[in-house]
Every structure is written in C-alpha cells, then in structure tokens.
Amino acid sequence: xxxxxxxxxxxxxxxxxxxxxxxxxxxxxxxxxxxxxxxxxxxxxxxxxxxxxxxxxxxxxxxxxxxxxxxxxxxxxxxxxxxxxxxxxxxxxxxxxxxxxxxxxxxxxxxxxxxxxxxxxxxxxxxxxxxxxxxxxxxxxxxxxxxxxxxxxxxxxxxxxxxxxxxxxxxxxxxxxxxxxxxxxxxxxxxxxxxxxxxxxxxxxxxxxxxxxxxxxxxxxxxxxxxxxxxxxxxxxxxxxxxxxxxxxxxxxxxxxxxxxxxxxxxxxxxxxxxxxxxxxxxxxxxxxxxxx
Amino acid sequence: xxxxxxxxxxxxxxxxxxxxxxxxxxxxxxxxxxxxxxxxxxxxxxxxxxxxxxxxxxxxxxxxxxxxxxxxxxxxxxxxxxxxxxxxxxxxxxxxxxxxxxxxxxxxxxxxxxxxxxxxxxxxxxxxxxxxxxxxxxxxxxxxxxxxxxxxxxxxxxxxxxxxxxxxxxxxxxxxxxxxxxxxxxxxxxxxxxxxxxxxxxxxxxxxxxxxxxxxxxxxxxxxxxxxxxxxxxxxxxxxxxxxxxxxxxxxxxxxxxxxxxxxxxxxxxxxxxx
Amino acid sequence: xxxxxxxxxxxxxxxxxxxxxxxxxxxxxxxxxxxxxxxxxxxxxxxxxxxxxxxxxxxxxxxxxxxxxxxxxxxxxxxxxxxxxxxxxxxxxxxxxxxxxxxxxxxxxxxxxxxxxxxxxxxxxxxxxxxxxxxxxxxxxxxxxxxxxxxxxxxxxxxxxxxxxxxxxxxxxxxxxxxxxxxxxxxxxxxxxxxxxxxxxxxxxxxxxxxxxxxxxxxxxxxxxxxxxxxxxxxxxxx
Numbered sequence: 001x002x003x004x005x006x007x008x009x010x011x012x013x014x015x016x017x018x019x020x021x022x023x024x025x026x027x028x029x030x031x032x033x034x035x036x037x038x039x040x041x042x043x044x045x046x047x048x049x050x051x052x053x054x055x056x057x058x059x060x061x062x063x064x065x066x067x068x069x070x071x072x073x074x075x076x077x078x079x080x081x082x083x084x085x086x087x088x089x090x091x092x093x094x095x096x097x098x099x100x101x102x103x104x105x106x107x108x109x110x111x112x113x114x115x116x117x118x119x120x121x122x123x124x125x126x127x128x129x130x131x132x133x134x135x136x137x138x139x140x141x142x143x144x145x146x147x148x149x150x151x152x153x154x155x156x157x158x159x160x161x162x163x164x165x166x167x168x169x170x171x172x173x174x175x176x177x178x179x180x181x182x183x184x185x186x187x188x189x190x191x192x193x194x195x196x197x198x199x200x201x202x203x204x205x206x207x208x209x210x211x212x213x214x215x216x217x218x219x220x221x222x223x224x225x226x227x228x229x230x231x232x233x234x235x236x237x238x239x240x241x242x243x244x245x246x247x248x249x250x251x252x253x254x255x256x257x258x259x260x261x262x263x264x265x266x267x268x269x270x271x272x273x274x275x276x277x278x279x280x281x282x283x284x285x286x287x288x289x290x291x292x293x
Numbered sequence: 294x295x296x297x298x299x300x301x302x303x304x305x306x307x308x309x310x311x312x313x314x315x316x317x318x319x320x321x322x323x324x325x326x327x328x329x330x331x332x333x334x335x336x337x338x339x340x341x342x343x344x345x346x347x348x349x350x351x352x353x354x355x356x357x358x359x360x361x362x363x364x365x366x367x368x369x370x371x372x373x374x375x376x377x378x379x380x381x382x383x384x385x386x387x388x389x390x391x392x393x394x395x396x397x398x399x400x401x402x403x404x405x406x407x408x409x410x411x412x413x414x415x416x417x418x419x420x421x422x423x424x425x426x427x428x429x430x431x432x433x434x435x436x437x438x439x440x441x442x443x444x445x446x447x448x449x450x451x452x453x454x455x456x457x458x459x460x461x462x463x464x465x466x467x468x469x470x471x472x473x474x475x476x477x478x479x480x481x482x483x484x485x486x487x488x489x490x491x492x493x494x495x496x497x498x499x500x501x502x503x504x505x506x507x508x509x510x511x512x513x514x515x516x517x518x519x520x521x522x523x524x525x526x527x528x529x530x531x532x533x534x535x536x537x538x539x540x541x542x543x544x545x546x547x548x549x550x551x552x553x554x555x556x557x558x559x560x561x562x563x564x565x566x567x568x
Numbered sequence: 569x570x571x572x573x574x575x576x577x578x579x580x581x582x583x584x585x586x587x588x589x590x591x592x593x594x595x596x597x598x599x600x601x602x603x604x605x606x607x608x609x610x611x612x613x614x615x616x617x618x619x620x621x622x623x624x625x626x627x628x629x630x631x632x633x634x635x636x637x638x639x640x641x642x643x644x645x646x647x648x649x650x651x652x653x654x655x656x657x658x659x660x661x662x663x664x665x666x667x668x669x670x671x672x673x674x675x676x677x678x679x680x681x682x683x684x685x686x687x688x689x690x691x692x693x694x695x696x697x698x699x700x701x702x703x704x705x706x707x708x709x710x711x712x713x714x715x716x717x718x719x720x721x722x723x724x725x726x727x728x729x730x731x732x733x734x735x736x737x738x739x740x741x742x743x744x745x746x747x748x749x750x751x752x753x754x755x756x757x758x759x760x761x762x763x764x765x766x767x768x769x770x771x772x773x774x775x776x777x778x779x780x781x782x783x784x785x786x787x788x789x790x791x792x793x794x795x796x797x798x799x800x801x802x803x804x805x806x807x
Contacts, residue, residue, distance in 0.1 A: 094646055133631055229717070236743055
C-alpha cells in the first residue's frame, strides 16, 4: 500500500483516492474523531461532578454557599458558551501558572505582568517548556475539558437541583421517621432516588454537549473541524495531492458523524430511561408495573 | 475624544452609520463598550426575526409531527432530526458553502430571473439557518406539550360540541402553549446565544459590520488582551437574557391569567428541554 | 511528604532539561509556501527550513507548534510558545506588543487577484481577518469582506462572492499560476509592512539577540537567498 503511494502524481482514479485518504494527515484526521469521543467521555463525568457540587451548594443551609451555587448556574445560563471558551482557558492557564509561580519562585522580584507579557519563572511554566510536545497537547486538552466542564456543570447543576426537588417529599419524610440524619437522608434516599427525575434533563444535556464539541478548535485543540478545514481547503502543487476546495465534502462527513452520534445516543438513553423507571412512583414506572401484572 | 462623541461616531457603526473606519490605536473602554454594544443590534435582529418566524413554522411542524398521515409526519420527523441532531456551527458552514454554489446571475423560473446573490449575505443566509434551526427545536418542544395536553380538556371540548379548527384554536393550542412556554423561554435564550456564531463560521463580515462578538474579537485582536472585550460581551448578554426573561415572564402571566393567583405557574427553568 | 519528594524530583528533572534549551516555535500551518502542514501531517515550508537552520546555527533545540492565526499573539505573550514564525509582517501595532527580529524576507508586495484583470478594486475585496492587508482594504474605501483563512478568501473570489482578493503576493502566486487563467492579477502590487520577521516576547531580549545574530550570518553567506529562491521561485525579492 505504502509503496504504491510513493509517487502520488503518477496515480489516478481510485488508486489516487485510496492513497490520498491514507496520508499521514488523514490518519491524524481520523484520530481526531477519537479526540472528540475522548473529550465527551472525560467531560461528561467531570461536568456531572461540577453539577453535583453546584446543586448541593444551591441547597446548602449556609447562605454564602447557597448564593455561590445559584450565581454560578445563573451566570452560565446568561452567557453564550462560545464567549466562555474564548477566554476561560487562557484565564485558567494564567491562573495556574501564577499560583505555581508564587509557590515555586518566592524570591522572584520582577513583576509577572510586563506590559502585555505574562512572565512567570521557568519552573512555574505549565507544562515546562522543556517537556515534550505531547504534554503540551495533553495540557491543552485538559484545559479544554475544564472549560467545557465549567459550562456544562452549570447546566447539570440546574438539572440535578430540579431532580432533587422532584423526589417525593413522602420518601424523605419516611426516611426521617426511621431516624436518619439529614446527611443520611441525602446519601441514602435523595441521591439514589433523584436519578430518574434527572435523566431526561441529563440526556438533553448530553445531546447539547455532543453538539458543542465542534467549538473545541477554538480552544486550540486540533479536532475534527480543524482537520476538515485543513484537509478540505484547496491544495496547490506545493502539496503531493493537489485538489480544489473540497471542504463541503469534509463538512458533510462531519454532519453525518454528528447525526450518527445523536441517533446512537438516543437509542442508548432510551434504554437507560426504561431501566431506571422500573419500580419508580412515576407514570412510566406505573405503566411498566401494569404491563407486567 | 469624549465618550459622547464616541457613542455618536460608533453607536450605529454595525449597521453602517457613523465613522467609516474602526479605531486603530489608543483603545478606550468607552470605544469597546460602544462598538460591542452596537454589534448587539445584529444579535437582536437575528434573534427576534428568527424567533418570530420560527414560532409559526414550529407550530406547523409540531402538528405535522403529531399527524396520523405518514407523508406529513415523516418529513417533519426528518427535518427536526436533521437540525436538532447536528451542531449549528456546521449548519452555518454548510449553508454558506451551498448558497455560494447558486448561480450568481440568478435562477430562471418561468422566464422570471430570481436573484440569488443576497442569499449569501449574513443578514439573509444566516437568518434562514437560524430560522430553520429554532423552528426545529421549538417544534420538538411544542410537540411534547401537545402530547401532554390533559385528556380531560379534550373530553370537555368534545362535550361542548367543539370540533376541528375550533377545538384546536380554543382548547388544544392555548393549552399547548401554556405547557410549552417555560421550555420555549429557554429556547429563546439559547437562540440569542446562538446568534454569536453567525460571523464565526461561514458568513463573512462586510465593511467591518458584525455582531457583538465580532467587535469583541476585533478588540481582542488589536489590544492582544482578551480579558476586557469578552467580559463586556458577556455582560451585554446577561442583560439581554434578563430582558428576555422579563418579556417571556409577562407573556407567561397572560397565558395563565384565567387561573387563580396562587395556582399560576411561575416561569421556572425546565432543564429537560433546553436546546 | 510524598508530594514534597515528587516536586523536588520534578524540579531536578526540569533543571536537567533546561540545559538543553528547547525553543518552541509557533506557526500557523496554513500559509503556503511560508508554512503549511504537509501530507505527513508535519509543519513544512520556507519557514520550517529556515527555522531549523537558525536553531542549528544558534545551538538551540527547536520544537514546532501550530496555533490559529487569530490567537497567535495572545498565546505567545502568555508563554505557550517562545517565537512566532508564521509569515508575520513587522508592523507598528504588533511591535507595541511583541518584539521582532530583523526581517528574514524583504518587505514583500501585496497584490490583488481576481477573475478578470479589470476587476473593480473598489468593490468587494476579500482579505484574511487580522492581517495588514485587511487593514489596508478597510482604509482604501473598498468594501472589505473578512474571512478566517486565506483559502476562504480565494474561494470567495472564485464563487464571485468577492470581486478580488488582496493578500501577500508570494502566498497568492501559486494559486494564481496554477489556476489555468481562472485567477489573474488585477491592479498594481502594493508594498506593505516592514518585511516578515520572527516575533518574540518583549521580555525575551536574549533569545531575540541570538536569532538576530544568526539571521545576519545567514544573510551574509547567502543561504537565506537560496532558501527564498527555492520556495518562492526565481522572481521573488532577495537580499
């Protein structure tokens, strides 16, 4: 295969296309679909964690905690996510480096901000400028995950807070009547019982998360959109495989990828809903009980 | 230059009124606030028109989706899946690329030449995409609400001898709207947020006239400092969201005005059906 | 206690590496022949070859990183890489924020390309956002249409969306020459900017001096001219 592709200008038709689709660049493009899936896989639990803390904070008895929880969710709701993505990663990056700078280089005398430069000592750089490129990419990816998690955590907090409200009072009162402490009620009854109420909202959130991933390229991660643009754009003779502007086809492929993701997610989430609804005091649970009886 | 002068010069810059050239150096906070605010005109333009037109189309789509006739239901299902299942970012890009492919000289229809060049401009092309997009999302919300109309309401309508259009107009539709309204409020908020994507993918800004994010990016590019312009846009959008919530809350009260005060549902976030 | 040991270990490691002096070179990767991603997925082009040679002569280990054009300067000043070597023209505005080495390409011409030679240069002109060419078009009184990449601007001209594209002459040359007459030069070339130089943080005086010295050396022995002719063709301006 590789030998056949040694001289692309001599190829034509299907052979050319096969060689074209298996260039190193295309392999990177295919790998970037993995990046997107990885982002989804990592971000979803992290965002859920953020959401959990947000929801618990919004229910806290201590009022400053409550205010912080509510402000967090309300603010993210009011601002387009794209704007968050444009400056949250840079802010996070500089914040981390500043903290490390204070810890690692206490006897540094020069100011951190010199004009528009942001200068921290070498040891505080994240990652160290000497570390291999892969760590820079991992770090960039981690910042992206964090930025996504902050935004989607706020929505998740909304969903979970609503779900906690929806757990029937009677169940919680029964638990109290058995002598459980508030903490025990939360851990043993409230959290296990709220999932069925949270699921519709969380499925919806998952769908939104999938559709937000094309914005990943804004955060400097080389994702599917980056490669689709790069590969699709017109190529002159400076490249081994010259071709006209093919971005339309690449983006159509992305469209199909996202539609497929949606279809699969819908099927999986549908099954999950059915599973969680079993034995619940909801309409779906009741319908299941009747069908079985 | 005083701030009032800046506002006079740049307040309507985004729609082509005022100074022709954007500020090039010595950027003041006043300039940033004015220009970004001026860009907000575009966000409001896209949001309001897409929402208004999308509302009617969404109603039709929701009814088609609920129809027993397969030839009505299937296309509606597909349309909603296509627009809800793919990222708006990619929709914008594809729409622009496809609109560009239309012949520049116009299309001949029965001897009449229909101009097509205006379709590739953001004010029309992006508006169409946003309109179709919000119609699909709202249709899903309305369809869900239509399915949730209480059986008792329908039985009562039947008992009063209401049929067909009358039953729909006076019973089904108002109830559906009442049920859908909290989710629809969310959809409206998210649509306004989505308008920031217009000049970000696909559609080019002409004569440096763009939306709030376009100017924020301009300043971030020129001052190399993202920490001032982006929070300004964020602030404007929080204000816009609050205005939307007030307006939609007012409509919500009107929709439920027949209920006794204590039973009126307050407008709450319904996170099940945000975009 | 465990963490303390770990951090010391990390410090020791970093100190060891620091001797190697890795310089991270930031580029765009979408501006042939200056810099582009070749079919293997690596950075290639005039600047790749020049940069590698500069690093070799200066005794530095260099590593290539790509970054979007839009955020290439903010990411330099916040330290994600150490140099910008991305066909960036030296201008007054940029010089206020970052420092430039002396130019490694003489002040180049920018030119209009269009479908016909008599295209309306006061009509709709496409240019890449954030370039000196975009600023020039905005001031020239023509209707500026801004696109994210050079490819977008070319596509806009081919589709008739814009009357002409205004960009760096060398970057446009390949597309015009290979278009088979579909794209032609329009109007006269305009000289803009102070040549292309390497961008560095203002606080990095030492690194800048190093690069400046090797560029002078390469200009003197003619290696830069050979490179320019190799990548930009025999008509390109040399030193």
